[in-house]
Amino acid sequence: MGSTSSRQQVAEAENATFFTKEELNKLKADFETGGVEKVTSLIERKLSELDKTELNIAVTGETGAGKSTFINAMRGLQNSDDGAARVDTKEATMEPAGFPHPSLSNVYYWDLPGIGTTNFPADKYLKQMKFKKYNFFIIISSCRFRENDAKLAKEIKRLGKKFYFVRSKIDADFDSMRKAGKEINVKKELEYIRNDCLVNLRKAGILTESVFLISSFEHEKYDFKGLNKALEDEMPIIMKSIFVLAYPNRSVEIIQKKKNILQKRIWMLATLSGSVGAVPVPGLSFACDIVILIGAIIHFRKCLCLDEASLQRLANITNKPVEELKAVVKTPLLGEINKDTIVRLGWRITVVVISAVEFALNFVPVIGSIFGAGSSFLMIYTILNDALKDLTEDAERVMKFAFGIS
Template sequence: MDNPHDDEQIAEIKKELQTNGCVSAAAKIQTYLDELDNIQLNIAVTGESGSGKSTLVNAFRGIHNSETKKAAPTGVKETTIKVTPYPHPNYPNVTLWDLPGIGTTKFPADKYLKLVEFKRFDFFIIISADRFRENDVKLAQEIQKMGKKFYFVRSKIDHNIRDEEESQGSEFNEEETLKEIREDCIQGLKGCVQSPKVFLVSSCKLHLYDFPLLEKTFQEELPAQKRDALLLALPNISREIIIKKKEALQARIKYLATMSALGAAVPVPGLSFAADMAMMVTTIRKYQATFGLDSESLQRLAQTVGKPLDELRSVMTSPLAGKEINKDLIIKILCSSVAFLSLMTAEEGSRFIPFFGIPAAMGLSFVSTYQSLNMFLDMLAEDAQKVLGLNLSMISHWV
């Protein structure tokens, strides 16, 4: 998934290289990558008490409700009494804000948007556990007037499906039941909200029902610079999301490889290799966290699915599986590749060739870094697919 500003950025980097040299161009690339990592995305989640706001906030962040230190508190009573930010554990630039229910004493409907500081949010998710109420409609109308996006989410759908199946017995049809629930919600909003869309979601089973469609809608309607920020923070609920994450990370590798090439222009033996290893460790750790394969994320997943951590790790087959990412591990894996060793030997040897040596070393450094990062990204994406497969097979036994 190439960033739409790629051509502009590449042109600026080339200009910087021609004007101020390799060091300055490398710094410009690093600034650009830092900006991508720090794009702020603020998502507001609101609804009446008991609608499932906090549970959705936790599920989106991959955090179990029982994690008292990091989870948004849940309960049948109104547990949200103030506007509360919950940063994503791996991508703190993405924050979900658990808002108090609209229409409460402290947050009356007519002053709600002002009190919650409406302007800071990129979009709103309005949640209801049954029908959307008058206050929900009023909020949507005000958001619409101010030109921001909002999405109606009908929560706890798994409970409704279970109840309907029990009451209807052999006559039960899940597809028809979902259609009826959706249409009932939409009919209640028509005439009050322009072109209402309602997404049916179960926070306990995000891979089911309409959450994948909601995620796709976010991606289509968010500004281009915010799309990757959302994508990389999403939980791995489908193979499609893992593939999209891989593509987004892959699009950045050319910049990292270019930084490696620019570093190789410095005529100091071993310096380029040391810088590359430090960069690779940082980058691969980021890949690991994005795919939810770091220790903390795997522990949360194990808690959510009720399985031992070792069982999740057992399906991962890459050399990175279950290991701390550090320089020694990366060097060990790379040194098992004949192609990488050949490139590194050629890069260091080419430095001593007059005139053409440094350009050759730069080209070889680009190729070795590009290929290595793609290899590690492939490894982790494949492990993420295997963990997802195990996770979905576990959940399917509960449905």
């Protein structure tokens, strides 16, 4: 009983702040002995960890399985966009091909040659493919999973990493049925395809209950959402946050998840500002506040897909002029962010005091109110919350307009 309660407390602490319970207790102890200045190093390290931790996702399967299209879909790209994984090339190399996320440089998708295209057994294949680099593996097939797929899954499992089976091109299956004049019961056909995949995997010695049926062109259908939820649920908290922030805006739910993740950074940035404000150098605190605010807002825009490049990619996908997408935006934060922009944001702030109790309950349940003091802290905290709220609302407006959601 005590063990369960302890695990729950750790989970609550991480979900609220990115810090473990032990790290939060250290912050509290450091604050009590040295004030805000003493806790900044741990906060700076945590922010650096959030920005620099890499997420490497390996995608493997036979040639023609739809790996490249899947990788492009996960990165919010069309196959014809600059930087997209090529879908018309024959597999002729043993080297993994890495594709960075277009906005978040610490997220990579790796297209691995299918094991069936090599002369190596599974254990040699994984060594050649730099196995240790990847956080998890997605094994894709456009028809039936074969013996080589099962061999690879067994070796991945033996080496202690996660893998997921994905059956792609479900939309093409249904198109073929329609062209053949077949009457389609979607639910029954999906059940038949899933069972066929599971039976073939069991024959090859893989006992799994999960095969995700997807179309890389229709995220709202079939198991695309289920696949992403499964990936999220099994990741550590920081990896999960990186994965969610890298995902294209396809629903209000995704955008709200991003907002919740970004909100966890705000108290850390405000605390760093508060520590600088304690240094008696004229103008230093304000200059640092400007830098913190500009950097945070630009990061928020990228994660919420409101930067120029993300809007253009969305326009390409939905065949909407980018000017029309921009026209539904209400915040002035899409343009250049500079000192004048920040000053105007400061003028808009009407709430200048934050309840220590409210702050403790919402963000730092272990520490309580120890950070809730200082004008610099309050300014950064309030302005960034205000900016994040506006940007989130605009991200929802843009997404709904782009995809025709009322």
